[in-house]
Amino acid sequence: MKQFIAFFTKEFLHVFRDRKTLLLLFGLPVVQIVLFGFALSNEIKNSKIVIFDYAKDATSRKIIEKLEVSKSFEIEKNITRVEDIDKSFRAENIKLAIVFPANFGEDLVHLKNASVQIIADASDPNTANTLTSYATNVIMSYQKEMMQTRNIPYSINTEMRMLYNPELKGTTNFVPGVMALVMLLICVLMTSVSIVREKENGTMEVLLVSPFNPFLVVISKAIPYLILSLFNLIVILVLSVYLLDMPINGNIFLLFAESALLILAALSLGLLISTLTNSQQEAMLFSLMGMLLPTMMLTGFMFPLENMPVPLQVISNIVPSKWYYIIVKSIMIKGLGFSAIWKETLILAGMTALLLTISIRKFNIRLE
Amino acid sequence: MENEVVIKTENLTKAFGDFIAANAITFDVYKGEIFGFLGANGAGKTTAMRMLCGLSTPTSGKANIAGFDIWTQTEEIKKHIGYMSQKFSLYEDLTVRENIRFFGGIYGLKGKEIRQKGDAIIKKLGLENEAKKLVKSLPLGWKQKLAFSIAIFHEPKIVFLDEPTGGVDPVTRRQFWDLIYEASERGITVFVTTHYMDEAEYCNRISMMVDGVIKALDSPKKLKENYGVETMDEVFYELARGAQRKAD
Incomplete structure (x- = not known):
């Protein structure tokens, strides 16, 4: 235990002596939270939607047909109960629900006026915005056709409801992304660099000659960075709650537990990189190329994954932060519990276990 | 012998x-x-x-x-055993005393022992004024002597x-x-x-x-x-x- 304390003290001294790194560590989350306010939007294809058709008449069927033909949408199923709307949003990857009220066609013919409700999953505001306007366009084009053929001023109102994020705040989208990014940066980069630095300086040899267990060397190197990144997590959450007015709807302990899982994955990856490289530059390059870029590009928080070519979408599945991003969005924004995210958690846990096993196997106790 | x-x-x-x-x-x-x-x-x-x-x-x-x-x-x-590697084997971004404390610590020495022996080393090497300075500010010769003293710190x-x-x-x-x-x-x-x-x-x-x-x-x-x-x-x-x- 005394040995551990000596080691922790030393690691913290390293971190606090290096002002530039310190600034990077604690400045980065703040800068990113502020910077990533401008998320990007893009065209979206084949989004899954559900149809809730009370009317079941010719008019509603025609509109549904049009939606079906549109490249933007893929009708997942028709539902018949109100509760199913919420259920399908939570359980499946449904982006949009379109509700036709009873007597939709009759209202339109007799009153010349009818309403359609469009409900969107706004936890990703860009997607939600784009999809609702696509859907509105489809309905409007039908309305136009009708007006042309019959020459009567029909009008269909579209009512929109943004679920989970009624004000369409962009922050809800990038905060989970920044969390993943910052934690990966600190854990992967800092762990690998700090281990490789010991190799480079020759101090690793001295540590390995000492009776201090080599695995403990690694563990006691990882723990300070774990603490630092948890601290950063708190900073990000505080910033987003008080500065960006972003709520944390779900269980905060679950959020921290899932974050710890990602941190563990990142630490194992950092360890793996440190065993594969021999200089700090190499370790840094590996960490940036291997972790930061995929996290920025393939997590879905900067560019919607739905728009990417299929090969990239497939590759995105092996990026741990993608799953973390989904998990955090579900907990923070949708306020879902563990039962809703157990699959993603399982995938993330599997990845962590795999990374940890590989990196421990690869870690050389003896310097050859 | x-x-x-x-x-x-x-x-x-x-x-x-x-x-x-x-x-x-x-x-x-x-x-x-x-x-x-x-x-x-x-x-x-x-x-x-x-x-x-x-x-x-x-x-x-x-x-x-x-x-x-x-x-x-x-x-x-x-x-x-003690070991002093070819490359300089102390932490440059820690002070003289912090290095002593760390290496004493990982060999499981007691805090009091580390302090006493550390003081003795600092005195012997004439580093009293440098004890709180970062090791990287010391001339190479002193660093090497310090590294050796630390290598035999745990007897x-x-x-x-x-x-x-x-x-x-x-x-x-x-x-x-x-x-x-x-x-x-x-x-x-x-x-x-x-x-x-x-x-x-x-x-x-x-x-x-x-x-x-x-x-x-x-x-x-x-x-x-x-x-x-x-x-x-x-x-x-x-x-x-x-x-x-x-x-x-």
């Missing part, structure tokens, strides 16, 4: 694929001895030393360090020094050797590799390694007599001339 053997190797061999870095090394080192381990670059010195420290697993052969077997008792060995039976005085001026080197003599008088065995032949003269006994094999092992005086030469330089030249391997 007592006759207690603290390092005993028998046919210790390390091969990297086809390349045999250290070939059937056999020698004894006695307690309190200053044992010089000489050889050209690439002769296998560092490989041999790393096996003795437990940094590298031998391919075959036997060795006993401080009474413990190199194959089965590496953890025990680690408690009883090991044997201390391994891998080219400890590289790049240090002759005066500082002399002072460094005073520290080595002092440690040796306290009964710490010093196992040192070096390139400097004047340093070789300071050793009680030296071994000369050529192409992974120990070619000669005796006191500097005897070696000079055996080869009929005046200086250690010439002994080294005589032996290293036959080397097949290129220096790295």
Whole structure:
């Protein structure tokens, strides 16, 4: 235990002596939270939607047909109960629900006026915005056709409801992304660099000659960075709650537990990189190329994954932060519990276990 | 000098694929001895030393360090040896005192003991004014002396020094050797590799390694007599001339 304390003290001294790194560590989350306010939007294809058709008449069927033909949408199923709307949003990857009220066609013919409700999953505001306007366009084009053929001023109102994020705040989208990014940066980069630095300086040899267990060397190197990144997590959450007015709807302990899982994955990856490289530059390059870029590009928080070519979408599945991003969005924004995210958690846990096993196997106790 | 053997190797061999870095090394080192381990670059010195420290697993052969077997008792060995690597082995971004505290800590020394012994070291090296300064601000000679003092901080039976005085001026080197003599008088065995032949003269006994094999092992005086030469330089030249391997 005394040995551990000596080691922790030393690691913290390293971190606090290096002002530039310190600034990077604690400045980065703040800068990113502020910077990533401008998320990007893009065209979206084949989004899954559900149809809730009370009317079941010719008019509603025609509109549904049009939606079906549109490249933007893929009708997942028709539902018949109100509760199913919420259920399908939570359980499946449904982006949009379109509700036709009873007597939709009759209202339109007799009153010349009818309403359609469009409900969107706004936890990703860009997607939600784009999809609702696509859907509105489809309905409007039908309305136009009708007006042309019959020459009567029909009008269909579209009512929109943004679920989970009624004000369409962009922050809800990038905060989970920044969390993943910052934690990966600190854990992967800092762990690998700090281990490789010991190799480079020759101090690793001295540590390995000492009776201090080599695995403990690694563990006691990882723990300070774990603490630092948890601290950063708190900073990000505080910033987003008080500065960006972003709520944390779900269980905060679950959020921290899932974050710890990602941190563990990142630490194992950092360890793996440190065993594969021999200089700090190499370790840094590996960490940036291997972790930061995929996290920025393939997590879905900067560019919607739905728009990417299929090969990239497939590759995105092996990026741990993608799953973390989904998990955090579900907990923070949708306020879902563990039962809703157990699959993603399982995938993330599997990845962590795999990374940890590989990196421990690869870690050389003896310097050859 | 007592006759207690603290390092005993028998046919210790390390091969990297086809390349045999250290070939059937056999020698004894006695307690309190200053044992010089000489050889050209690439002769296998560092490989041999790393096996003795437990940094590298031998391919075959036997060795006993401080009474413990190199194959089965590496953890025990680690408690009883000190090591100073070729590269400067302290943390540059920590202060003198923090380095002492850290290394004392990982050897499991008690806080009070670390403070007392640390003060003694700082006083002996004349570093009172530098104790709270970062190690990187110290001149190289002081750093090396500090590194050595820290390597024997936990009173090991044997201390391994891998080219400890590289790049240090002759005066500082002399002072460094005073520290080595002092440690040796306290009964710490010093196992040192070096390139400097004047340093070789300071050793009680030296071994000369050529192409992974120990070619000669005796006191500097005897070696000079055996080869009929005046200086250690010439002994080294005589032996290293036959080397097949290129220096790295």
